[in-house]
Amino acid sequence: MARIYISLGTNISPEQHLKAGLLDLQQYFGPLQLSRVFESESVGFKGTNFLNMVAVAETNLAIGEVVATFKRIEQANGRIRGEKKFSPRSLDIDLLLYDDTVCDEPVELPRGEILFNAFVLWPLAEVAPNLNHPIAQKSYHALWQAYDKQCQNLWPIAFEFPAELQPNIKLSTL
Template sequence: MAKIFISLGSNIEPERHLKAALIDLDYHFDELELSSVFESEAVGFDGTNFLNMVVAAQTEMSIEQVVSCFKQIEQDHGRVKGAKKFAPRTLDIDLLLYDDVVSTLPIELPRAEILYNAFVLWPLAEIAPSLNHPVVQQSYQTLWDNYDKQQQSLWPIEFNWSV
Protein backbone atom coordinates (compact mmCIF):
# COMPACT_ATOMS: atom_id res chain seq x y z
CA MET A 1 0.00 0.00 0.00
CA ALA A 2 1.23 3.45 -0.88
CA LYS A 3 0.55 6.50 1.25
CA ILE A 4 -0.56 9.44 -0.86
CA PHE A 5 -1.21 13.09 -0.11
CA ILE A 6 -3.86 14.93 -2.10
CA SER A 7 -4.56 18.63 -2.48
CA LEU A 8 -8.21 19.66 -2.85
CA GLY A 9 -9.39 23.12 -3.84
CA SER A 10 -12.52 24.86 -5.10
CA ASN A 11 -13.88 28.36 -5.53
CA ILE A 12 -17.19 27.55 -7.23
CA GLU A 13 -19.69 26.32 -4.63
CA PRO A 14 -16.63 25.18 -2.69
CA GLU A 15 -18.39 23.67 0.33
CA ARG A 16 -20.51 21.42 -1.89
CA HIS A 17 -17.60 20.38 -4.10
CA LEU A 18 -15.18 19.63 -1.25
CA LYS A 19 -17.79 17.46 0.46
CA ALA A 20 -18.56 15.62 -2.79
CA ALA A 21 -14.84 15.08 -3.48
CA LEU A 22 -14.33 13.59 -0.03
CA ILE A 23 -17.21 11.17 -0.55
CA ASP A 24 -15.62 10.05 -3.83
CA LEU A 25 -12.12 9.83 -2.35
CA ASP A 26 -13.45 7.75 0.53
CA TYR A 27 -14.99 5.37 -2.01
CA HIS A 28 -11.72 4.92 -3.95
CA PHE A 29 -9.08 5.13 -1.22
CA ASP A 30 -8.48 3.81 2.30
CA GLU A 31 -7.82 5.48 5.65
CA LEU A 32 -8.48 9.13 4.77
CA GLU A 33 -6.87 11.71 7.05
CA LEU A 34 -8.14 15.27 6.64
CA SER A 35 -6.45 18.58 7.31
CA SER A 36 -8.38 21.62 8.37
CA VAL A 37 -10.06 23.58 5.60
CA PHE A 38 -8.33 26.83 4.70
CA GLU A 39 -9.67 29.84 2.86
CA SER A 40 -7.26 31.67 0.59
CA GLU A 41 -7.22 34.36 -2.00
CA ALA A 42 -7.01 33.23 -5.61
CA VAL A 43 -3.40 32.86 -6.78
CA GLY A 44 -2.47 33.76 -10.34
CA PHE A 45 -5.78 35.44 -11.25
CA ASP A 46 -8.48 37.70 -9.84
CA GLY A 47 -11.27 35.54 -8.52
CA THR A 48 -13.32 34.60 -5.50
CA ASN A 49 -11.57 32.99 -2.56
CA PHE A 50 -10.74 29.29 -2.61
CA LEU A 51 -11.29 26.64 0.01
CA ASN A 52 -8.36 24.23 0.20
CA MET A 53 -7.32 21.22 2.21
CA VAL A 54 -4.96 18.24 2.08
CA VAL A 55 -6.04 14.62 2.43
CA ALA A 56 -3.80 11.65 3.17
CA ALA A 57 -4.90 8.18 2.04
CA GLN A 58 -3.72 4.66 1.39
CA THR A 59 -3.94 3.02 -2.02
CA GLU A 60 -2.96 -0.03 -4.03
CA MET A 61 -3.35 1.98 -7.27
CA SER A 62 -0.39 3.02 -9.40
CA ILE A 63 0.43 6.71 -9.83
CA GLU A 64 -1.21 6.64 -13.27
CA GLN A 65 -4.39 5.09 -11.85
CA VAL A 66 -4.53 7.63 -9.01
CA VAL A 67 -4.18 10.58 -11.42
CA SER A 68 -6.81 9.10 -13.73
CA CYS A 69 -9.18 8.66 -10.79
CA PHE A 70 -8.67 12.30 -9.74
CA LYS A 71 -9.37 13.55 -13.29
CA GLN A 72 -12.58 11.53 -13.40
CA ILE A 73 -13.73 12.89 -10.03
CA GLU A 74 -12.99 16.45 -11.21
CA GLN A 75 -14.97 15.92 -14.41
CA ASP A 76 -17.84 14.27 -12.52
CA HIS A 77 -18.13 17.48 -10.51
CA GLY A 78 -18.15 19.92 -13.41
CA ARG A 79 -14.48 20.57 -14.09
CA VAL A 80 -14.06 21.28 -17.78
CA LYS A 81 -11.24 19.30 -19.38
CA GLY A 82 -8.63 21.63 -20.87
CA ALA A 83 -9.91 24.74 -19.02
CA LYS A 84 -7.49 27.58 -18.30
CA LYS A 85 -5.01 26.87 -15.51
CA PHE A 86 -5.54 30.12 -13.60
CA ALA A 87 -9.33 30.33 -13.51
CA PRO A 88 -12.25 29.60 -11.18
CA ARG A 89 -12.95 25.90 -10.75
CA THR A 90 -15.47 23.57 -9.23
CA LEU A 91 -12.81 21.14 -8.10
CA ASP A 92 -9.05 20.83 -8.33
CA ILE A 93 -7.51 17.57 -7.13
CA ASP A 94 -3.74 17.14 -7.28
CA LEU A 95 -1.48 14.32 -6.20
CA LEU A 96 1.18 15.91 -4.00
CA LEU A 97 3.08 12.85 -2.80
CA TYR A 98 3.07 9.13 -3.55
CA ASP A 99 5.15 7.56 -0.78
CA ASP A 100 8.59 9.11 -1.26
CA VAL A 101 8.60 8.79 -5.07
CA VAL A 102 10.58 11.44 -6.96
CA SER A 103 9.64 11.53 -10.64
CA THR A 104 8.80 13.70 -13.62
CA LEU A 105 6.65 11.13 -15.45
CA PRO A 106 3.78 10.42 -15.54
CA ILE A 107 3.59 13.52 -13.32
CA GLU A 108 6.01 15.57 -11.27
CA LEU A 109 6.38 14.16 -7.77
CA PRO A 110 6.65 15.59 -5.25
CA ARG A 111 4.46 18.35 -6.65
CA ALA A 112 6.48 21.59 -6.85
CA GLU A 113 3.71 23.76 -5.38
CA ILE A 114 4.25 22.14 -2.00
CA LEU A 115 7.20 24.48 -1.53
CA TYR A 116 5.61 27.71 -2.74
CA ASN A 117 1.84 27.66 -2.13
CA ALA A 118 0.76 28.26 1.44
CA PHE A 119 -2.62 26.65 0.74
CA VAL A 120 -0.78 23.36 0.11
CA LEU A 121 2.11 23.58 2.59
CA TRP A 122 0.16 24.63 5.71
CA PRO A 123 -2.45 21.83 5.56
CA LEU A 124 0.26 19.32 4.60
CA ALA A 125 2.33 20.40 7.61
CA GLU A 126 -0.78 20.05 9.75
CA ILE A 127 -1.37 16.36 8.92
CA ALA A 128 2.24 15.25 8.27
CA PRO A 129 4.43 17.59 10.32
CA SER A 130 7.35 15.20 10.81
CA LEU A 131 7.34 13.72 7.29
CA ASN A 132 10.32 14.86 5.22
CA HIS A 133 10.02 16.28 1.72
CA PRO A 134 11.82 13.63 -0.41
CA VAL A 135 13.92 16.20 -2.30
CA VAL A 136 14.78 19.01 0.13
CA GLN A 137 14.93 16.60 3.10
CA GLN A 138 13.22 18.93 5.56
CA SER A 139 10.05 18.19 7.47
CA TYR A 140 6.84 19.81 6.30
CA GLN A 141 6.58 21.52 9.68
CA THR A 142 10.06 23.02 9.25
CA LEU A 143 9.21 24.11 5.72
CA TRP A 144 6.02 25.77 6.99
CA ASP A 145 7.83 27.40 9.93
CA ASN A 146 10.34 28.91 7.48
CA TYR A 147 7.76 29.91 4.85
CA ASP A 148 7.33 33.65 4.20
CA LYS A 149 3.76 33.98 5.41
CA GLN A 150 3.43 37.46 3.89
CA GLN A 151 3.44 35.88 0.41
CA GLN A 152 -0.16 34.60 0.43
CA SER A 153 -3.22 35.32 2.56
CA LEU A 154 -4.57 32.13 4.10
CA TRP A 155 -6.63 31.32 7.18
CA PRO A 156 -8.26 28.20 8.66
CA ILE A 157 -12.06 28.17 8.74
CA GLU A 158 -14.76 26.24 10.51
CA PHE A 159 -16.20 23.75 8.07
CA ASN A 160 -19.47 21.87 8.54
CA TRP A 161 -18.95 18.36 7.14
CA SER A 162 -22.57 17.27 7.42
CA VAL A 163 -24.05 16.72 3.98
Template sequence: MARIYISLGSNIEAQRYIAEGLLALQAHFGRLRLSSVYESEAVGFNGTNFLNMVAVADTQLDVAAVVALFKQIEQNHGRIVGAKKFSPRTLDLDLLLYDDLVCQSPVELPRAEIVKNAFVLQPLAEVAPELVHPLARLSYRQLWQEYDKDAQKLWPVPFAWPAALYV
Protein backbone atom coordinates in the same frame (compact mmCIF):
# COMPACT_ATOMS: atom_id res chain seq x y z
CA MET B 1 0.41 -0.14 -0.29
CA ALA B 2 1.38 3.48 -0.95
CA ARG B 3 0.51 6.50 1.15
CA ILE B 4 -0.74 9.42 -0.92
CA TYR B 5 -1.28 13.06 -0.05
CA ILE B 6 -3.99 14.86 -2.00
CA SER B 7 -4.63 18.58 -2.29
CA LEU B 8 -8.30 19.54 -2.71
CA GLY B 9 -9.35 23.01 -3.80
CA SER B 10 -12.43 24.83 -5.03
CA ASN B 11 -13.73 28.35 -5.54
CA ILE B 12 -17.11 27.54 -7.12
CA GLU B 13 -19.65 26.36 -4.54
CA ALA B 14 -16.55 25.41 -2.58
CA GLN B 15 -18.18 23.81 0.48
CA ARG B 16 -20.29 21.59 -1.78
CA TYR B 17 -17.51 20.48 -4.12
CA ILE B 18 -14.89 19.90 -1.42
CA ALA B 19 -17.44 17.74 0.46
CA GLU B 20 -18.36 15.82 -2.71
CA GLY B 21 -14.69 15.38 -3.56
CA LEU B 22 -14.00 13.94 -0.11
CA LEU B 23 -16.87 11.48 -0.44
CA ALA B 24 -15.60 10.37 -3.86
CA LEU B 25 -12.07 9.90 -2.49
CA GLN B 26 -13.43 7.94 0.46
CA ALA B 27 -15.41 5.70 -1.90
CA HIS B 28 -12.19 4.80 -3.74
CA PHE B 29 -9.62 4.77 -0.92
CA GLY B 30 -11.57 4.13 2.28
CA ARG B 31 -10.59 5.94 5.42
CA LEU B 32 -9.07 9.40 4.92
CA ARG B 33 -7.06 11.59 7.25
CA LEU B 34 -7.96 15.25 6.77
CA SER B 35 -6.40 18.61 7.44
CA SER B 36 -8.36 21.66 8.41
CA VAL B 37 -9.94 23.63 5.58
CA TYR B 38 -8.29 26.93 4.71
CA GLU B 39 -9.50 29.90 2.72
CA SER B 40 -7.11 31.87 0.56
CA GLU B 41 -7.14 34.38 -2.22
CA ALA B 42 -6.88 33.11 -5.79
CA VAL B 43 -3.27 32.76 -6.98
CA GLY B 44 -2.35 33.53 -10.59
CA PHE B 45 -5.65 35.21 -11.52
CA ASN B 46 -8.32 37.52 -10.16
CA GLY B 47 -11.12 35.39 -8.79
CA THR B 48 -13.12 34.53 -5.73
CA ASN B 49 -11.34 33.00 -2.75
CA PHE B 50 -10.55 29.30 -2.68
CA LEU B 51 -11.09 26.67 -0.03
CA ASN B 52 -8.19 24.21 0.22
CA MET B 53 -7.22 21.23 2.31
CA VAL B 54 -5.12 18.05 2.21
CA ALA B 55 -6.34 14.47 2.53
CA VAL B 56 -4.20 11.42 3.22
CA ALA B 57 -5.07 7.95 1.96
CA ASP B 58 -3.51 4.58 1.28
CA THR B 59 -3.77 2.91 -2.10
CA GLN B 60 -2.65 -0.04 -4.15
CA LEU B 61 -3.11 1.94 -7.38
CA ASP B 62 -0.01 3.08 -9.23
CA VAL B 63 0.67 6.79 -9.80
CA ALA B 64 -0.85 6.88 -13.31
CA ALA B 65 -4.05 5.24 -12.08
CA VAL B 66 -4.32 7.67 -9.15
CA VAL B 67 -3.90 10.68 -11.47
CA ALA B 68 -6.47 9.27 -13.92
CA LEU B 69 -8.90 8.67 -11.06
CA PHE B 70 -8.47 12.27 -9.84
CA LYS B 71 -9.19 13.62 -13.33
CA GLN B 72 -12.33 11.48 -13.53
CA ILE B 73 -13.53 12.64 -10.10
CA GLU B 74 -12.91 16.27 -11.11
CA GLN B 75 -14.87 15.82 -14.34
CA ASN B 76 -17.70 14.06 -12.49
CA HIS B 77 -17.93 17.18 -10.34
CA GLY B 78 -18.12 19.80 -13.06
CA ARG B 79 -14.46 20.40 -13.88
CA ILE B 80 -14.15 21.50 -17.50
CA VAL B 81 -11.56 19.55 -19.48
CA GLY B 82 -9.01 21.90 -21.05
CA ALA B 83 -9.88 24.90 -18.87
CA LYS B 84 -7.10 27.42 -18.29
CA LYS B 85 -4.68 26.49 -15.48
CA PHE B 86 -5.36 29.69 -13.56
CA SER B 87 -9.14 29.90 -13.52
CA PRO B 88 -12.12 29.26 -11.23
CA ARG B 89 -12.91 25.60 -10.61
CA THR B 90 -15.48 23.39 -8.98
CA LEU B 91 -12.96 20.81 -7.83
CA ASP B 92 -9.20 20.53 -8.13
CA LEU B 93 -7.51 17.33 -6.96
CA ASP B 94 -3.72 17.24 -7.08
CA LEU B 95 -1.48 14.36 -6.09
CA LEU B 96 1.15 15.99 -3.89
CA LEU B 97 3.08 12.93 -2.73
CA TYR B 98 3.08 9.21 -3.47
CA ASP B 99 5.20 7.74 -0.67
CA ASP B 100 8.62 9.34 -1.23
CA LEU B 101 8.58 8.89 -5.01
CA VAL B 102 10.41 11.50 -7.08
CA CYS B 103 9.40 11.59 -10.76
CA GLN B 104 8.37 13.84 -13.66
CA SER B 105 5.95 11.48 -15.38
CA PRO B 106 3.05 10.81 -15.43
CA VAL B 107 3.00 13.71 -12.97
CA GLU B 108 5.63 15.74 -11.14
CA LEU B 109 6.26 14.32 -7.66
CA PRO B 110 6.70 15.78 -5.18
CA ARG B 111 4.46 18.50 -6.58
CA ALA B 112 6.30 21.83 -6.86
CA GLU B 113 3.35 23.75 -5.35
CA ILE B 114 4.12 22.20 -1.97
CA VAL B 115 6.94 24.64 -1.25
CA LYS B 116 5.47 27.55 -3.25
CA ASN B 117 1.89 27.85 -2.00
CA ALA B 118 0.78 28.36 1.58
CA PHE B 119 -2.60 26.77 0.81
CA VAL B 120 -0.78 23.49 0.06
CA LEU B 121 2.09 23.63 2.55
CA GLN B 122 0.17 24.58 5.70
CA PRO B 123 -2.46 21.80 5.48
CA LEU B 124 0.26 19.32 4.48
CA ALA B 125 2.35 20.35 7.48
CA GLU B 126 -0.74 19.86 9.62
CA VAL B 127 -1.34 16.23 8.55
CA ALA B 128 2.31 15.21 8.09
CA PRO B 129 4.47 17.51 10.23
CA GLU B 130 7.39 15.10 10.63
CA LEU B 131 7.35 13.72 7.09
CA VAL B 132 10.43 14.86 5.16
CA HIS B 133 10.18 16.41 1.70
CA PRO B 134 12.19 14.03 -0.53
CA LEU B 135 14.05 16.86 -2.32
CA ALA B 136 14.25 19.69 0.24
CA ARG B 137 15.22 17.20 2.99
CA LEU B 138 13.28 19.19 5.56
CA SER B 139 10.12 18.19 7.38
CA TYR B 140 6.89 19.81 6.30
CA ARG B 141 6.72 21.44 9.74
CA GLN B 142 10.15 23.01 9.12
CA LEU B 143 9.19 24.08 5.61
CA TRP B 144 6.05 25.75 6.97
CA GLN B 145 7.99 27.43 9.81
CA GLU B 146 10.43 28.87 7.24
CA TYR B 147 7.72 29.90 4.75
CA ASP B 148 7.22 33.65 4.21
CA LYS B 149 3.73 33.92 5.66
CA ASP B 150 3.32 37.42 4.24
CA ALA B 151 3.64 36.05 0.69
CA GLN B 152 0.20 34.40 0.72
CA LYS B 153 -2.47 34.84 3.34
CA LEU B 154 -4.75 32.01 4.38
CA TRP B 155 -6.98 31.34 7.32
CA PRO B 156 -8.81 28.31 8.72
CA VAL B 157 -12.55 28.22 8.10
CA PRO B 158 -15.39 26.17 9.60
CA PHE B 159 -16.47 23.40 7.29
CA ALA B 160 -19.66 21.33 7.07
CA TRP B 161 -18.08 17.87 6.97
CA PRO B 162 -20.17 15.18 5.25
CA ALA B 163 -21.59 12.82 7.88
CA ALA B 164 -20.49 9.83 5.79
CA LEU B 165 -16.85 10.69 6.53
CA TYR B 166 -17.37 9.69 10.15
CA VAL B 167 -18.43 6.11 9.43
Protein backbone atom coordinates in the same frame (compact mmCIF):
# COMPACT_ATOMS: atom_id res chain seq x y z
CA MET C 1 0.30 -0.12 -0.04
CA ALA C 2 1.35 3.45 -0.84
CA ARG C 3 0.51 6.47 1.29
CA ILE C 4 -0.72 9.34 -0.88
CA TYR C 5 -1.14 13.01 -0.05
CA ILE C 6 -3.87 14.80 -1.97
CA SER C 7 -4.53 18.51 -2.41
CA LEU C 8 -8.12 19.67 -2.93
CA GLY C 9 -9.15 23.16 -3.96
CA THR C 10 -12.33 24.83 -5.19
CA ASN C 11 -13.86 28.27 -5.61
CA ILE C 12 -17.06 27.43 -7.49
CA SER C 13 -19.79 26.35 -5.04
CA PRO C 14 -16.83 25.47 -2.83
CA GLU C 15 -18.55 23.81 0.12
CA GLN C 16 -20.65 21.61 -2.17
CA HIS C 17 -17.72 20.55 -4.35
CA LEU C 18 -15.30 20.03 -1.47
CA LYS C 19 -17.78 17.77 0.35
CA ALA C 20 -18.56 15.81 -2.84
CA GLY C 21 -14.87 15.44 -3.64
CA LEU C 22 -14.11 14.10 -0.16
CA LEU C 23 -16.95 11.59 -0.35
CA ASP C 24 -15.71 10.43 -3.76
CA LEU C 25 -12.14 10.09 -2.50
CA GLN C 26 -13.39 8.05 0.46
CA GLN C 27 -15.33 5.80 -1.92
CA TYR C 28 -12.21 5.10 -4.03
CA PHE C 29 -9.52 5.08 -1.34
CA GLY C 30 -11.23 4.26 1.96
CA PRO C 31 -10.56 6.12 5.21
CA LEU C 32 -9.04 9.57 4.90
CA GLN C 33 -6.97 11.64 7.25
CA LEU C 34 -7.78 15.32 6.74
CA SER C 35 -6.25 18.69 7.42
CA ARG C 36 -8.42 21.59 8.39
CA VAL C 37 -10.08 23.50 5.58
CA PHE C 38 -8.44 26.80 4.66
CA GLU C 39 -9.82 29.75 2.78
CA SER C 40 -7.33 31.53 0.55
CA GLU C 41 -7.27 34.35 -1.89
CA SER C 42 -6.95 33.27 -5.52
CA VAL C 43 -3.37 33.06 -6.80
CA GLY C 44 -2.45 34.08 -10.35
CA PHE C 45 -5.79 35.71 -11.19
CA LYS C 46 -8.50 37.89 -9.67
CA GLY C 47 -11.32 35.68 -8.50
CA THR C 48 -13.36 34.54 -5.54
CA ASN C 49 -11.60 32.92 -2.61
CA PHE C 50 -10.75 29.21 -2.65
CA LEU C 51 -11.29 26.49 -0.09
CA ASN C 52 -8.23 24.24 0.17
CA MET C 53 -7.18 21.24 2.20
CA VAL C 54 -5.04 18.09 2.12
CA ALA C 55 -6.22 14.50 2.52
CA VAL C 56 -4.13 11.41 3.18
CA ALA C 57 -5.10 7.95 1.97
CA GLU C 58 -3.56 4.58 1.19
CA THR C 59 -3.78 2.77 -2.13
CA ASN C 60 -2.54 -0.18 -4.15
CA LEU C 61 -3.08 1.79 -7.37
CA ALA C 62 -0.13 2.92 -9.48
CA ILE C 63 0.54 6.66 -9.76
CA GLY C 64 -1.11 6.93 -13.20
CA GLU C 65 -4.23 5.14 -11.95
CA VAL C 66 -4.45 7.47 -8.94
CA VAL C 67 -4.23 10.54 -11.20
CA ALA C 68 -6.85 9.08 -13.58
CA THR C 69 -9.16 8.53 -10.60
CA PHE C 70 -8.71 12.16 -9.55
CA LYS C 71 -9.60 13.32 -13.07
CA ARG C 72 -12.80 11.23 -13.00
CA ILE C 73 -13.77 12.77 -9.66
CA GLU C 74 -13.04 16.28 -10.96
CA GLN C 75 -15.10 15.67 -14.10
CA ALA C 76 -18.00 14.30 -12.05
CA ASN C 77 -17.89 17.58 -10.13
CA GLY C 78 -18.08 19.82 -13.18
CA ARG C 79 -14.40 20.34 -13.94
CA ILE C 80 -13.87 21.24 -17.58
CA ARG C 81 -10.58 20.12 -19.13
CA GLY C 82 -8.60 22.68 -21.06
CA GLU C 83 -9.37 25.58 -18.72
CA LYS C 84 -6.71 28.24 -18.26
CA LYS C 85 -4.20 27.36 -15.55
CA PHE C 86 -5.19 30.29 -13.37
CA SER C 87 -8.99 30.33 -13.39
CA PRO C 88 -11.97 29.40 -11.19
CA ARG C 89 -12.31 25.68 -10.40
CA SER C 90 -15.27 23.56 -9.39
CA LEU C 91 -12.82 21.00 -8.00
CA ASP C 92 -9.08 20.63 -8.40
CA ILE C 93 -7.48 17.46 -7.02
CA ASP C 94 -3.73 17.02 -7.22
CA LEU C 95 -1.40 14.24 -6.12
CA LEU C 96 1.23 15.88 -3.92
CA LEU C 97 3.14 12.82 -2.72
CA TYR C 98 3.12 9.09 -3.40
CA ASP C 99 5.21 7.68 -0.56
CA ASP C 100 8.64 9.21 -1.14
CA THR C 101 8.58 8.81 -4.93
CA VAL C 102 10.51 11.37 -6.97
CA CYS C 103 9.55 11.41 -10.67
CA ASP C 104 8.48 13.58 -13.62
CA GLU C 105 6.14 11.05 -15.27
CA PRO C 106 3.23 10.40 -15.26
CA VAL C 107 3.16 13.49 -13.00
CA GLU C 108 5.75 15.53 -11.13
CA LEU C 109 6.34 14.12 -7.64
CA PRO C 110 6.71 15.59 -5.20
CA ARG C 111 4.46 18.26 -6.66
CA GLY C 112 6.41 21.49 -7.07
CA GLU C 113 3.73 23.76 -5.62
CA ILE C 114 4.28 22.22 -2.17
CA LEU C 115 7.24 24.55 -1.66
CA PHE C 116 5.62 27.65 -3.17
CA ASN C 117 1.92 27.76 -2.25
CA ALA C 118 0.81 28.34 1.33
CA PHE C 119 -2.57 26.77 0.56
CA VAL C 120 -0.75 23.47 -0.09
CA LEU C 121 2.13 23.64 2.41
CA TRP C 122 0.18 24.65 5.53
CA PRO C 123 -2.43 21.85 5.32
CA LEU C 124 0.29 19.35 4.33
CA ALA C 125 2.30 20.41 7.39
CA GLU C 126 -0.78 19.67 9.51
CA VAL C 127 -1.20 16.09 8.33
CA ALA C 128 2.50 15.25 7.92
CA PRO C 129 4.51 17.59 10.17
CA ASN C 130 7.40 15.20 10.70
CA LEU C 131 7.56 13.80 7.18
CA ASN C 132 10.52 15.03 5.14
CA HIS C 133 10.16 16.46 1.65
CA PRO C 134 12.02 13.87 -0.48
CA ILE C 135 14.10 16.50 -2.29
CA ALA C 136 14.41 19.41 0.18
CA GLN C 137 15.10 16.92 3.02
CA LYS C 138 13.30 19.11 5.54
CA SER C 139 10.14 18.29 7.43
CA TYR C 140 6.91 19.89 6.27
CA HIS C 141 6.64 21.52 9.68
CA ALA C 142 10.10 23.10 9.23
CA LEU C 143 9.25 24.14 5.67
CA TRP C 144 6.04 25.81 6.88
CA GLN C 145 7.84 27.56 9.75
CA ALA C 146 10.39 28.97 7.26
CA TYR C 147 7.73 29.97 4.69
CA ASP C 148 7.19 33.70 4.07
CA LYS C 149 3.62 33.91 5.34
CA GLN C 150 3.19 37.46 4.02
CA CYS C 151 3.24 36.39 0.36
CA GLN C 152 -0.13 34.57 0.30
CA ASN C 153 -3.20 35.13 2.45
CA LEU C 154 -5.03 32.15 3.88
CA TRP C 155 -6.74 31.23 7.12
CA PRO C 156 -8.40 28.14 8.64
CA ILE C 157 -12.19 28.13 8.63
CA ALA C 158 -14.94 26.19 10.36
CA PHE C 159 -16.19 23.53 7.97
CA GLU C 160 -18.98 21.02 8.45
CA PHE C 161 -17.77 17.72 7.03
CA PRO C 162 -20.40 15.39 5.56
CA ALA C 163 -21.87 12.98 8.12
CA GLU C 164 -20.99 10.05 5.81
CA LEU C 165 -17.33 10.98 6.00
CA GLN C 166 -15.41 9.52 8.88
CA PRO C 167 -12.31 11.72 8.89
CA ASN C 168 -9.44 11.65 11.28
CA ILE C 169 -9.14 15.42 11.41
CA LYS C 170 -5.80 16.51 12.77
CA LEU C 171 -6.16 20.04 14.01
CA SER C 172 -2.97 21.96 14.47
CA THR C 173 -1.82 25.46 15.22
CA LEU C 174 1.02 25.40 12.68
